[in-house]
Amino acid sequence: MGISTNLGISRAHAAIELKRLKEMGEVDERVAHVTKAKTRRKVYFLNLRGENRAREMRDYAKEKKVRIVDPAGEFEVVDGQMAINVLKTDLNLSEAKAYELVLTNAEIDPQDFSKVGKPASPEEEGEEDFFGREGELEYFEDWFGGIEPRIMMVLGIPGVGKTRLVKRLALNFDGPQFYHSIKEWDTPELVLGSLSAFLETQGKKALKAKLGGMIDWDDVARILKRDLRGCLLVFDDVHKSRKLETFLGVFKEMDGFKGWVVATSRARPYFYDTRDTLLRRKVEECQLTGVNYEATEKFVTHSDPKASNRSIENIYEMTTGHPLYLEFVLARTEKKARTEFENYLHDQILSELSAVDENTLRRLSVHRYPVTKEAVEGTNSIVLKNLTRMLLLREEGETYSVNPTIGSIFCSRLDAQQRKEAHSMAADYHLKTEDHFERLHHLVEAGRYPEAARLCLKKGEHMAGDNKAEEVLEFIEFLEPKVKYAKRLEQLSEKIRGETKRK
Numbered sequence: 001m002g003i004s005t006n007l008g009i010s011r012a013h014a015a016i017e018l019k020r021l022k023e024m025g026e027v028d029e030r031v032a033h034v035t036k037a038k039t040r041r042k043v044y045f046l047n048l049r050g051e052n053r054a055r056e057m058r059d060y061a062k063e064k065k066v067r068i069v070d071p072a073g074e075f076e077v078v079d080g081q082m083a084i085n086v087l088k089t090d091l092n093l094s095e096a097k098a099y100e101l102v103l104t105n106a107e108i109d110p111q112d113f114s115k116v117g118k119p120a121s122p123e124e125e126g127e128e129d130f131f132g133r134e135g136e137l138e139y140f141e142d143w144f145g146g147i148e149p150r151i152m153m154v155l156g157i158p159g160v161g162k163t164r165l166v167k168r169l170a171l172n173f174d175g176p177q178f179y180h181s182i183k184e185w186d187t188p189e190l191v192l193g194s195l196s197a198f199l200e201t202q203g204k205k206a207l208k209a210k211l212g213g214m215i216d217w218d219d220v221a222r223i224l225k226r227d228l229r230g231c232l233l234v235f236d237d238v239h240k241s242r243k244l245e246t247f248l249g250v251f252k253e254m255d256g257f258k259g260w261v262v263a264t265s266r267a268r269p270y271f272y273d274t275r276d277t278l279l280r281r282k283v284e285e286c287q288l289t290g291v292n293y294e295a296t297e298k299f300v301t302h303s304d305p306k307a308s309n310r311s312i313e314n315i316y317e318m319t320t321g322h323p324l325y326l327e328f329v330l331a332r333t334e335k336k337a338r339t340e341f342e343n344y345l346h347d348q349i350l351s352e353l354s355a356v357d358e359n360t361l362r363r364l365s366v367h368r369y370p371v372t373k374e375a376v377e378g379t380n381s382i383v384l385k386n387l388t389r390m391l392l393l394r395e396e397g398e399t400y401s402v403n404p405t406i407g408s409i410f411c412s413r414l415d416a417q418q419r420k421e422a423h424s425m426a427a428d429y430h431l432k433t434e435d436h437f438e439r440l441h442h443l444v445e446a447g448r449y450p451e452a453a454r455l456c457l458k459k460g461e462h463m464a465g466d467n468k469a470e471e472v473l474e475f476i477e478f479l480e481p482k483v484k485y486a487k488r489l490e491q492l493s494e495k496i497r498g499e500t501k502r503k
Contacts, residue, residue: 003044018044020193023211026050057185061102065347069109075340077347083108103183130168131302132295132321133161136286140169143260149284150257151248151272154264156288157391157403158348159324162264165288166234169262176202176231182240188247189215191235199227221250228259235263245271252282266349268389287391289404290321299323303330320404342409349390356383358410361392361402365410366422366445368438370399375429420446427451437463440475453483457492464496472496 004014021027026049034041046054064080080102087098090110101108143152154162170177178198180191192215196208204227210219238244249271251261263269268285276282291299296316300307318334319325324344328337353361360383363376373384384400387393393400402410414422427442436459443452456476464472476493480486 016197020197021050023196023208024189024193026053053185057103058099060184061099064102066102066105067107067344067347069107075107077343086110130164131299131323132291133165133168136165136288137169137172139286141172143284144173149281150254150259151251151261151263151283153269153272153283153285154262154288155268155285155391156264156266157405158266158345159322160288160290160405161323162266162288163236164323166236166262166264170232170234173232173260177234178231179234180236182235182237182244184240186241187243191244191247192220195224195233202227217250221254224250225254225257228257231259233259233261235261238263238265238269239267242270245269252276267391287394290319290325291323292321296321296326299326300330318408320408322405325405338412342413345406345409349392352390356380357387360384360387361406361410362414362418363422363425364393364400364402365407365414366419366426366442367401368441370394370396370401371429372398373400374432375400375426377429424448437466437468437471440472444475444478449479449482450484453479453485453489457485457488460492461496461499464499469496469500 003018004011018027018029022029026047027044028047029042029044031040032043034043060080061084062079062081065077066080066083067075067077068083068086069075083102084095084098087093087101087108087110088095093101140152154166156162170179176198178195180194189211192207192211196205196211199205199207206223206227207220210216210223235244235248238248248261248263248269251257252272272283277285290296293316296319297312300312300315314334315326315329318338319329325337325341328341328344331337332340356379360376360379364371367375373379373381376384384393384395388395388400392403392406394403401407411419423442423446427439427446427448430436430439430442436455440452440455440459440463443449443455452475456472456479460472460476473493473496476489476496480489480493483489
């Protein structure tokens with residue numbers, strides 16, 4: 001009872017976890033005298049392996065970066081040791097509880113913890129917190145009814161709603177379900193221990209019998225293939241532990257597996273490649289970006305029923321429908337939300353970028369449509385592949401495009417000179433592609449007005465004939481007072497208007 005009381009969990013839950021830790025060889029059990037107890041009782045203590053694991057977790061907690069929210073709603077990114085000190089001194093929490101909260105939370109609001117002990121987990125969030133994703137949910141419905149592949153990777157940058165989506169799709173699954181939120185210290189052996197406990201609830205004990213010593217992965221694979229038939233397995237945040245990628249690889253190589261595996265990650269894992277997705281049909285990918293305008297509208301009006309259409313349009317343009325960014329905007333001013341969201345993404349992923357990575361994203365962020373690698377001429381293909389793996393770029397065939405949310409942020413960071421340079425390089429790229437309209441757009445943005453005017457005079461009628469008459473006229477109107485070809489541009493404008501009326 002002492003363990004369950006100190007941890008704030010039920011005795012049954014404590015018994016299950018102790019059993020799992022014993023099976024993993026990290027906790028020993030013996031009978032001993034306990035203070036104030038009349039009889040000898042079962043006691044548990046960490047053995048050498050368990051102590052090493054605990055030390056790793058404590059060190060990780062101390063170094064982990066977390067956000068501390070102050071009463072005004074502002075936050076500061078601090079290391080875990082400082083967060084632990086705040087929780088112990090300001091909230092009078094035990095050291096064990098403080099470590100637990102730092103290990104399991106990316107953001108800590110002392111006011112929330114002082115009231116309820118811990119904010120609601122994703123699985124506890126209400127149905128009203130989920131907006132949009134109808135296409136993705138329909139896609140998963142079709143996947144559940146198919147034959148292969150049996151592994152689905154849900155990919156997306158931080159805060160885009162991966163966890164909420166897999167929680168929601170699980171509601172539509174009729175069968176046994178196993179959910180595991182991956183932690184940085186997780187190993188395949190720990191996850192197997194959790195899986196064995198799950199299978200025990202199904203009356204299947206074969207996996208449990210295989211744990212405890214050296215694991216024979218061929219035997220384990222045969223047991224998982226047989227006993228997980230008809231089950232849905234969800235592994236959330238796979239990017240947190242590279243060791244778990246090896247574990248998922250077991251399911252990839254499991255021919256004839258009749259269960260379903262869904263895993264979320266903010267980066268494309270290494271346990272599969274394009275051959276597994278396109279040729280062998282071993283893995284399917286569902287890559288998330290922001291929700292659509294309709295979902296954004298529902299999200300905003302749910303929080304602010306009086307929000308105007310113009311306000312919603314501005315919010316959607318700013319956030320590109322990114323769910324967490326939307327929450328930032330609705331909780332703070334737009335300027336403050338942008339700064340805080342950029343800081344959040346920097347802490348989560350952008351801090352890992354090299355100077356070459358950032359320059360590549362800056363150059364690509366001004367493009368409105370996918371482009372080939374020639375748009376960033378001189379950039380090593382390895383850089384493009386790595387940015388694609390991090391989901392900051394999307395590769396489609398031989399073209400690349402920046403994730404909309406990332407592109408919006410990098411565009412907003414450009415100073416006037418950087419913006420002109422990026423658009424100028426984009427204009428030169430489209431000289432080679434012979435996309436005259438995109439070249440015109442980038443020439444104007446780069447301030448190369450004489451070239452833009454000459455392009456209008458040479459290709460204006462052709463561009464207007466491609467259902468872009470209104471846009472071409474706007475460019476001409478903008479350029480007339482800025483170049484010496486004003487009279488000829490005016491004549492071209494009249495000619496395009498005449499052609500448009502005849503149509």
